[in-house]
Amino acid sequence: MITAQFFIEKYLSKVPGWCSKDKAEKFVELINTTNAQTCLEIGVFGGSSLFPQALAMKDKGSGIVIGIDPWTRDSALEDMVNKANKDWWGSLDLQNIYEMFLQNIQNYQLEQFVNVVRKKSSEVVEQFGESTIDILHIDGNHCERLAYEDCVNFLPKVKSGGYVFFDDTTWVEQGNVASTQKGYSYLKEYCDEICIVSKDCAVLQKR
Numbered sequence: 001m002i003t004a005q006f007f008i009e010k011y012l013s014k015v016p017g018w019c020s021k022d023k024a025e026k027f028v029e030l031i032n033t034t035n036a037q038t039c040l041e042i043g044v045f046g047g048s049s050l051f052p053q054a055l056a057m058k059d060k061g062s063g064i065v066i067g068i069d070p071w072t073r074d075s076a077l078e079d080m081v082n083k084a085n086k087d088w089w090g091s092l093d094l095q096n097i098y099e100m101f102l103q104n105i106q107n108y109q110l111e112q113f114v115n116v117v118r119k120k121s122s123e124v125v126e127q128f129g130e131s132t133i134d135i136l137h138i139d140g141n142h143c144e145r146l147a148y149e150d151c152v153n154f155l156p157k158v159k160s161g162g163y164v165f166f167d168d169t170t171w172v173e174q175g176n177v178a179s180t181q182k183g184y185s186y187l188k189e190y191c192d193e194i195c196i197v198s199k200d201c202a203v204l205q206k207r
Contacts, residue, residue: 039063
């Protein structure tokens, strides 16, 4: 059986995405220490950060990870102005990445622990009740408006004492100011920052 830790050691680097070992281990640690039952991830891509969470749920025998991602070129490029970023994201076969992700859910026998929502986060926010999420991972479109909207829309869905992973706090889309800074600042109004993992992924606890 593939455990969360075994996946991190052997398979994490082979899954499309940018989840580092320390970030993956922080997900697993918090799921185990808090007995988290509901995790929600905005921006799944190939699943490198979702699979450690789902496997941690599987290891303890309960819980669900909800993965929200449209996997479309238009959504990936929405509000994006940086040419290098636009060229890179525009060249991806996101349908193929989505299909690989679904196949890996089966490969790791995670069907019971993953709920895939192939939509934009803004389209499904009303489906989630307030204070229902134990751990929220915001890693969707990093342009200022969309990153900020994800913070405003989904922070109320997190339980008091729950955790938020906010990825790429230093992402620069244009100029010298991080496009994620507005969303990051909003989160810090309502959360206490616990640590930084993977260089620029903030882990915060909701007050």
